[in-house]
Structures are given as C-alpha cells and as structure tokens.
Amino acid sequence: MRRRQVLAVLLAASLALVAAVACGAQVRESGGGGGSQGGGGGKGENAPVQLAVVPKAIGFDFWEQVRRGAECAAQKTSGQADVQWDGVTTETDVNGQVNLLQNFITQGVDGLVYAATDAKVLSKVTQSAKQQGVTVVNIDSGTEPQPPDVPVFATDNVAAAEQVPELIAKELGKEGGEVAFIPFQQGTVTNEQREEGFKNGLKKHPELELVAEQSSQSDYNKALQVTEDILTAHPDLDAIFAANEPGVLGAAEAVRQAGKAGDVVIIGWDASSEEVQGVSDGVISALVVQNPFKMGYDGTNAAIKIIREGAKVESEDTGSTIVTKDNLQDPKVQSVLNPSCENPPV
Amino acid sequence: MSSTATTEERGGSALRERLSGAISQLAAAGALIVVFIFLSFASPVFLSADNLFNIGSQTAVTAVIAIGMTLVIITAGIDLSVGSVAALSGVLGVMMMANAGLPVPVAILGGTLVGAICGLVNGLLVSVAGLNPFIATLGMLTVARGLTFIFTNAVAVFGAPSSFRLLGQGVLGPIPIPVLMILLVAVAGYIVLSRTRLGRYAYAMGSNLEAARLSGIPIRRYLTSVYVISGALAGFGGMIAASRVNSGQPNFGIGLELDVIAAAVIGGASLFGGQGTVVGTLIGAFLVALIRNGSVLLDVNTFYQQVIIGVVIWLAVIWDQYRRRRLAAASE
Numbered sequence: 001m002r003r004r005q006v007l008a009v010l011l012a013a014s015l016a017l018v019a020a021v022a023c024g025a026q027v028r029e030s031g032g033g034g035g036s037q038g039g040g041g042g043k044g045e046n047a048p049v050q051l052a053v054v055p056k057a058i059g060f061d062f063w064e065q066v067r068r069g070a071e072c073a074a075q076k077t078s079g080q081a082d083v084q085w086d087g088v089t090t091e092t093d094v095n096g097q098v099n100l101l102q103n104f105i106t107q108g109v110d111g112l113v114y115a116a117t118d119a120k121v122l123s124k125v126t127q128s129a130k131q132q133g134v135t136v137v138n139i140d141s142g143t144e145p146q147p148p149d150v151p152v153f154a155t156d157n158v159a160a161a162e163q164v165p166e167l168i169a170k171e172l173g174k175e176g177g178e179v180a181f182i183p184f185q186q187g188t189v190t191n192e193q194r195e196e197g198f199k200n201g202l203k204k205h206p207e208l209e210l211v212a213e214q215s216s217q218s219d220y221n222k223a224l225q226v227t228e229d230i231l232t233a234h235p236d237l238d239a240i241f242a243a244n245e246p247g248v249l250g251a252a253e254a255v256r257q258a259g260k261a262g263d264v265v266i267i268g269w270d271a272s273s274e275e276v277q278g279v280s281d282g283v284i285s286a287l288v289v290q291n292p293f294k295m296g297y298d299g300t301n302a303a304i305k306i307i308r309e310g311a312k313v314e315s316e317d318t319g320s321t322i323v324t325k326d327n328l329q330d331p332k333v334q335s336v337l338n339p340s341c342e343n344p345p346v
Numbered sequence: 347m348s349s350t351a352t353t354e355e356r357g358g359s360a361l362r363e364r365l366s367g368a369i370s371q372l373a374a375a376g377a378l379i380v381v382f383i384f385l386s387f388a389s390p391v392f393l394s395a396d397n398l399f400n401i402g403s404q405t406a407v408t409a410v411i412a413i414g415m416t417l418v419i420i421t422a423g424i425d426l427s428v429g430s431v432a433a434l435s436g437v438l439g440v441m442m443m444a445n446a447g448l449p450v451p452v453a454i455l456g457g458t459l460v461g462a463i464c465g466l467v468n469g470l471l472v473s474v475a476g477l478n479p480f481i482a483t484l485g486m487l488t489v490a491r492g493l494t495f496i497f498t499n500a501v502a503v504f505g506a507p508s509s510f511r512l513l514g515q516g517v518l519g520p521i522p523i524p525v526l527m528i529l530l531v532a533v534a535g536y537i538v539l540s541r542t543r544l545g546r547y548a549y550a551m552g553s554n555l556e557a558a559r560l561s562g563i564p565i566r567r568y569l570t571s572v573y574v575i576s577g578a579l580a581g582f583g584g585m586i587a588a589s590r591v592n593s594g595q596p597n598f599g600i601g602l603e604l605d606v607i608a609a610a611v612i613g614g615a616s617l618f619g620g621q622g623t624v625v626g627t628l629i630g631a632f633l634v635a636l637i638r639n640g641s642v643l644l645d646v647n648t649f650y651q652q653v654i655i656g657v658v659i660w661l662a663v664i665w666d667q668y669r670r671r672r673l674a675a676a677s678e
C-alpha cells in the first residue's frame with residue numbers, strides 16, 4: 001500500500017514539474033523585450049560576426065553548394081565573419097531543426113541564416129530569435145508569415161517550375177503524352193511552390209496528361225521504388241518531372257533499369273554531379289538548376305550587412321538556369337554547376 | 347501418475363502453442379493472399395512479370411533485415427538501429443570500393459561486417475551492461491547515423507564499379523538476385539531457428555529469461571550473438587539497398603526499422619518473446635511490400651499507405667494478444 005502511495009505522489013510531482021516547465025518555457029519565450037533586427041546600429045568593428053548557417057538537411061549536394069557559398073562570403077570578409085554550419089539529417093525533421101536553431105540562439109550567435117523545413121512552425125523560431133536580438137535571414141525557404149525585415153534569398157520556384165511543362169511539350173511535340181510528377185515533401189514551401197508552378201504550366205498544355213503523382217520523401221531509394229511502380233502502372237509514360245535531387249536520381253535510375261533511357265523524358269531539379277552525368281548520358285533531358293551557392297553567398301553577406309550597418313536588405317530571386325545537353329559546356333552554365341570561391345556565380 | 351499427467355499436459359500445451367503459431371501464420375498468409383487477389387483485379391498490370399520482379403527486388407532489403415529482427419524479437423528484445431546500421435554499412439561498403447578499390451565481394455562482406463560490429467556493440471550493451479534493448483539500440487540508431495554523416499561528410503558516395511549493381515539489380519535466369527538473397531537468408535534463418543542451439547536458446551530466453559539462465563544457458567554469449575546476427579543482416583540489407591542505387595546514401599533507411607518490425611510482427615513474432623518464424627516474417631515482409639507497390643499502381647497517396655500499414659500492424663498485434671490469452675486460458 002505504502003509503495004503505491006509513494007509512486008502516486010512521485011507521478012503527481014513529475015506531472016506537476018512537466019507542466020511547470022512547459023508553462024515556464026512559454027513565459028520565457030514571449031518575454032525578453034522586443035529587440036529589432038541588427039541590435040540597433042551595428043556591432044563593434046573588431047569582433048567577428050558569429051553566424052549560424054542552417055540548411056533544411058545535410059547530405060544533399062544542393063545544401064553543400066549553399067555551404068560553399070556561405071563560407072566563401074565569410075572568407076572574403078578576411079576574418080570579420082565566422083560561419084558555423086549545421087543541420088538535421090532529414091528534411092522532414094522539423095522539430096530537430098527547431099531545437100538546433102534554438103540552441104544556436106542560446107549559444108549567442110549574432111545571426112541565423114537558415115532554410116525553413118516548415119514555413120509555419122519556423123516562423124515562431126524567427127520571432128523568438130528577433131526578440132533576442134539575433135538577426136535572421138532566410139535562404140531557399142522562408143517562413144509564413146515572412147517578417148518584412150527578414151529577407152529571403154531563394155529561387156522563385158513557381159516561375160521556374162512553370163517552365164517545366166514547356167520543356168516537356170517541346171520534347172514530346174504536338175501529340176503530347178502522359179506525365180508523372182514526383183514531389184518530395186508536402187508542407188515545405190519549395191515543394192508547394194514547384195507543384196503550383198508545374199500545375200499552372202500544365203494548364204497551358206492540354207496535350208500533356210498528368211497520370212501519376214507519388215512523393216519521393218527526399219529519399220533516392222524511395223524514389224526508385226515509386227518510379228518503378230509508376231512505370232509498371234503506366235507503360236506508355238512519356239515524361240517525368242521530379243522536383244528535387246533524390247527524386248531525379250531515383251527516377252533516372254528506374255528508367256535506366258527498365259531499359260527506357262531516352263524514351264522517357266525526365267525533367268529534373270538541381271544539379272548534383274550524378275544528375276549532370278545523367279544529362280550527358282541522355283537519360284535526363286533537362287535540369288532546372290538553382291543557384292544554391294548564391295543563396296549561401298548573398299544570404300551570408302546580407303546577414304553581415306544587417307549586423308554591422310543595421311541596414312535593410314531586400315529579398316532576392318537568386319534565379320534558375322535550364323541545363324540541357326546542348327548548353328552543358330557553356331561557361332556561364334559551368335560556373336553555376338561548379339561554383340567556386342574564385343569564380344562565384346553571383 | 348502425476349508426472350505422466352504433467353508430461354502429457356506439457357506436450358499438449360506445446361502442441362497447442364505450435365498449432366496456434368501455425369494459425370497465426372495462416373492468418374497472415376491469408377491476408378497476403380487476399381491482398382494479392384485484390385490487386386490482381388484492381389490493377390491490370392499487377393500480375394505482369396515486370397511488376398512481380400520489381401516486388402521481389404523491392405522486398406529484399408526489408409525481408410533480409412526482418413529475418414534478423416525476428417531472431418531478436420524472439421528473445422523478447424528489439425533492434426531499433428537497423429535502418430541506421432544499414433545506411434552506415436552501405437556508405438562504408440561503397441567507400442571500400444570507390445576509395446580503397448576493394449573488389450565487390452570483399453566490400454559486400456565488409457559492409458556486412460560493419461553491421462555485425464554494430465550488432466556486437468548492441469549485444470554487449472544488452473547482455474553485459476544490462477541495458478534495455480530498446481534503449482541500447484535506440485542509442486545505436488543515433489550513433490550509427492551520426493557516424494554515417496561523419497564518414498561521408500554528409501554527401502552521398504558514388505564511384506562503385508558497375509558490377510556492384512548485380513547484387514541489387516542482377517538476375518540469375520528468370521530470378522532476380524535480390525530474391526535469391528531473400529531465399530538464402532531465409533533458409534539460413536530457418537536452419538538457425540529450428541536446428542541449432544542458438545535458435546533453441548533464443549526461444550528459451552524469450553519465453554522466460556530467468557528460467558533459461560537457471561537452466562544453465564550462457565545468456566551473455568547467446569544474447570550477444572542474436573544482436574550480432576541482426577546487425578550483420580542489417581549490414582547486408584544495407585549493401586543490397588546501396589547496390590540498387592549504386593551508391594552509398596547517408597540518408598537511407600530512416601524509418602526502415604518500422605517496416606522491418608511490422609514484417610516480423612505481422613508474421614506472428616510476439617514482442618513479448620518466445621514466438622516467431624522465418625516463414626511468418628517473409629509473409630509479413632511481402633504483405634507490407636504489396637501494400638506499398640499496390641498503392642502506387644492504384645495511385646494512392648503515400649500517406650494513406652502509412653495509415654494502412656499501421657492499421658495492419660494493430661490487427662496483427664491484437665490477434666497475437668487474443669491468441670496468447672486463449673492459449674493461457676486453455677492451459678489452466
């Protein structure tokens with residue numbers, strides 16, 4: 001009997017403690033004054049600016065380019081800025097990213113340059129950061145709502161994706177054909193925007209019929225599996241649009257394994273070296289290539305400018321390039337595909 | 347006399363248990379057949395040679411790892427780290443070929459060995475340090491994933507020779523090599539579970555660990571071996587997955603443990619230990635694969651797939667609970 005009473009008391013106490021901590025945490029977040037961006041008037045000239053640059057996830061070529069751009073920008077300030085790069089392991093780990101960003105804020109960074117895994121959830125983190133005097137800049141994916149003093153350096157995904165049905169129509173000609181769509185993650189801004197652009201573009205091309213839509217969940221193996229099955233279900237499939245790197249690689253691999261390389265038009269997004277190889281090999285017809293290097297570069301520079309000068313920086317469309325076998329060797333295209341700090345595509 | 351009666355009772359209850367285990371497998375097999383027939387009618391392409399071929403290849407990774415998981419679950423344990431271990435093995439295996447130039451078969455063994463080492467750590471944590479298997483393997487889940495990112499610098503590893511593709515994409519006559527791998531591992535698993543000491547001890551440890559310990563079974567050695575096998579199979583599965591995409595993907599296998607555990611549980615393995623068979627697990631693995639394949643063929647949203655698989659797991663576990671209660675009631 002006594003043991004049970006002790007256990008009951010302990011349980012009640014721990015529940016009370018959890019409730020107190022939860023409420024306590026809320027109180028702390030909404031307090032802390034109303035600091036504005038840049039800490040009002042710039043940081044001292046001598047101390048290097050501490051920036052945390054956080055992608056949606058590490059492990060993809062796209063984010064590696066962002067890192068190179070950010071580090072290039074920091075390098076060019078000759079020691080005036082320090083970039084810390086960190087991220088969660090999967091683009092779906094929203095909570096993980098929230099925790100990571102909050103830890104950076106606690107650590108006392110001067111600025112956060114990040115890509116939001118979830119537009120609505122991360123807007124709270126941006127708010128919290130600003131209240132604690134941390135400058136925020138978004139890259140690739142912003143938040144909802146997007147505060148007017150937090151610039152976004154991203155591709156206009158809607159406009160870029162609208163070009164895709166054009167590209168497909170050009171390849172297939174007047175009779176058109178069956179098209180499959182491989183998005184990656186419902187709920188992220190970039191996914192929604194590319195889907196919107198693609199479907200807008202499709203409306204202008206009634207000869208193209210959307211017959212299948214399956215998410216790759218940003219996993220190469222998963223993309224391979226769903227594309228295999230789509231090809232089985234639609235043996236007359238003429239084209240596939242995959243909206244990010246793992247989706248493109250999985251779709252290309254499935255088409256190759258089915259022996260249909262060259263018969264199925266593949267339009268992809270981003271340009272990892274394997275994707276570019278796919279273009280050279282003729283498996284992938286075209287890639288919509290963003291400029292992740294520029295996102296990292298301009299985003300980092302913007303954060304430094306806001307912190308040092310208290311300036312206001314505007315959002316920017318970092319643009320997209322259509323890469324095909326024909327323009328692969330173009331110097332401009334090459335500088336986007338293989339950006340370096342010596343020859344930045346900015 | 348009383349001892350004869352006890353022997354008969356014991357014999358009777360063992361028979362009942364085996365019968366009930368068989369019924370459970372029949373139920374899973376029944377579900378598999380129902381889904382198969384449904385898909386044959388619902389989709390005109392389901393029964394095509396290409397599709398059946400694909401299903402076989404797509405199931406291989408889950409099935410191979412699930413057989414290892416079955417062994418662990420029989421001991422009333424669990425291995426949550428299989429997804430991460432598969433990824434770690436895949437990237438290291440590919441690096442062995444791409445960076446160190448090792449021949450393909452050596453790298454495949456190497457990847458499997460990486461998995462076995464992770465399994466060894468799990469096993470020691472459980473049997474020597476006395477950690478709860480859930481906690482021990484949960485730790486390995488994050489450690490292995492972290493190591494995967496450290497070794498690859500968070501970028502996928504390419505550069506394996508194209509002969510590596512044979513493991514996950516090759517054929518021997520009409521049979522896909524991944525399906526052969528399922529058969530190989532299944533036969534080996536069956537032999538281990540039904541004919542070796544390890545198998546017998548695994549069932550014993552799972553049914554009643556204390557009794558097993560008191561009857562002199564060297565728990566540490568055998569329990570550790572069980573986790574080593576699970577890890578090795580996770581490693582081998584990881585190599586098959588890497589071969590399917592001819593690269594080491596650091597993001598591979600996130601959430602894979604759920605499909606693997608689902609396969610084992612649907613096939614009749616009980617999380618309370620002492621129950622589980624290779625055949626049952628294979629049925630479970632194919633059931634999950636059919637649901638996934640069928641969903642794409644029928645143009646069903648990814649998220650509905652997850653709901654369906656979750657519901658199937660519930661039904662399997664509820665059936666298992668019901669079966670155990672009937673068994674306990676019958677032997678009173």
